[in-house]
Amino acid sequence: MGDTGAPVDIYTPHDAFAISKDACTSDASKENQSSEAVPSESSPATGPPTAMAAPVAALSSSSADASESEEDAGDAIESSSESNEDYAEVLARFKELISLKETSATANEEQQPPLPRRLSSFDLAGIAELISNGKIKRIVCMCGAGISVNAGIPDFRSPGTGLYSRLAEYGLPHPQAVFEIDYFKTNPKPFFLLAKELYPGTYAPTPTHHFLKLLDGKGLLLRCYTQNIDSLECIAGLSRSQVIAAHGNFDSARCIECKTEHEVEFVRDAVFAQQPCYCAAGKAGCSGLVKPDIVFFGENLPKRFWSCMEQDLPKADLLIVVGTSLVVQPFASLIDKVGYETPRLLINKERVGETDPVLRAMGYRKGFDFGAGNTRDALFEGDCDRGVWELCRLLGWEEELRELVDSWEPPEEILKFTKQENS
Numbered sequence: 136m137g138d139t140g141a142p143v144d145i146y147t148p149h150d151a152f153a154i155s156k157d158a159c160t161s162d163a164s165k166e167n168q169s170s171e172a173v174p175s176e177s178s179p180a181t182g183p184p185t186a187m188a189a190p191v192a193a194l195s196s197s198s199a200d201a202s203e204s205e206e207d208a209g210d211a212i213e214s215s216s217e218s219n220e221d222y223a224e225v226l227a228r229f230k231e232l233i234s235l236k237e238t239s240a241t242a243n244e245e246q247q248p249p250l251p252r253r254l255s256s257f258d259l260a261g262i263a264e265l266i267s268n269g270k271i272k273r274i275v276c277m278c279g280a281g282i283s284v285n286a287g288i289p290d291f292r293s294p295g296t297g298l299y300s301r302l303a304e305y306g307l308p309h310p311q312a313v314f315e316i317d318y319f320k321t322n323p324k325p326f327f328l329l330a331k332e333l334y335p336g337t338y339a340p341t342p343t344h345h346f347l348k349l350l351d352g353k354g355l356l357l358r359c360y361t362q363n364i365d366s367l368e369c370i371a372g373l374s375r376s377q378v379i380a381a382h383g384n385f386d387s388a389r390c391i392e393c394k395t396e397h398e399v400e401f402v403r404d405a406v407f408a409q410q411p412c413y414c415a416a417g418k419a420g421c422s423g424l425v426k427p428d429i430v431f432f433g434e435n436l437p438k439r440f441w442s443c444m445e446q447d448l449p450k451a452d453l454l455i456v457v458g459t460s461l462v463v464q465p466f467a468s469l470i471d472k473v474g475y476e477t478p479r480l481l482i483n484k485e486r487v488g489e490t491d492p493v494l495r496a497m498g499y500r501k502g503f504d505f506g507a508g509n510t511r512d513a514l515f516e517g518d519c520d521r522g523v524w525e526l527c528r529l530l531g532w533e534e535e536l537r538e539l540v541d542s543w544e545p546p547e548e549i550l551k552f553t554k555q556e557n558s
Contacts, residue, residue, distance in 0.1 A: 281458020
């Protein structure tokens with residue numbers, strides 16, 4: 136993570152880094168072996184608690200309490216002069232807290248030297264200039280559901296159209312329950328109903344997926360980390376070794392009880408029948424549920440995610456973040472795993488991943504910074520494909536991307552699957 140001058144990072148369990156570095160380049164089928172961290176949702180601004188975040192939260196809370204107390208005291212002073220002393224004490228405490236904030240911020244600014252500016256402009260043009268000048272050799276991409284929306288796959292959180300908004304018909308206690316392992320164990324049917332909409336082979340890659348292939352073809356893509364379970368990165372032509380499916384996918388399946396692997400076709404048939412499937416080849420007497428190796432809330436992430444992350448992110452000289460809300464941890468924390476001077480580009484329909492201004496004023500350097508102190512973060516706010524097309528235009532790659540989009544044909548396994556479904 137580039138931890139110079141930063142608080143201790145607790146996103147990852149200590150033993151997650153004891154994994155052999157060979158795991159990063161191992162067969163992709165081993166990717167679904169799990170480590171000891173689970174996906175969770177947290178604020179995109181601050182992420183999980185850190186050594187600095189806890190006292191800051193307490194400070195903010197105290198300030199808020201003091202403000203409320205000041206207002207309450209003001210109301211009381213109108214009716215009773217006996218409250219003057221209490222009011223003065225609260226006001227003094229409030230001013231003291233404000234003074235502490237200002238002093239701390241000033242001290243941190245003095246201790247941490249300003250970072251050099253890495254971009255001539257904090258937009259696509261600034262990124263294109265770096266790439267064109269040959270200063271970028273190792274790009275890491277982080278992808279979320281937004282890159283697959285134009286393929287016809289709804290994202291999760293868009294009001295009205297996102298998958299979570301459309302799950303009311305399933306009678307879930309809350310939308311995220313469809314991806315919670317404990318809920319799945321008691322009621323698996325909603326997941327199998329939803330899985331049919333997401334199953335690979337139903338959708339074609341978008342220009343953003345082809346852009347990833349273009350970067351790979353130019354020898355610039357170090358790795359693609361994706362939250363998506365649709366496998367469209369590989370369907371667009373990336374090798375499995377180039378893709379880290381942080382939250383798993385449909386490429387393998389196993390019993391959640393005895394862990395026996397099952398054929399993908401076994402699960403696919405159940406998905407399209409919209410019925411749960413149960414262990415048929417596990418230990419004697421096992422009748423556990425079988426599901427694709429998709430990481431649910433409450434489950435461990437693949438070991439390969441951790442091993443590759445520790446190797447790839449420090450090497451990256453550009454991070455491109457596309458189509459993600461950056462609210463699911465630990466995936467969201469990857470934006471801070473690159474060096475403090477490494478340029479970062481966000482292509483998204485809205486700004487995400489920014490640190491709270493109070494934390495940044497106190498020297499907390501994690502998260503995007505699109506404000507006055509920005510030295511390396513570029514932003515394109517809009518449709519992912521539109522952003523990618525514009526970046527390619529600035530780089531002179533537009534025709535190459537168009538050729539990839541126009542010449543793409545489904546892989547043989549997809550064609551085979553489609554014929555079976557239509558027969």
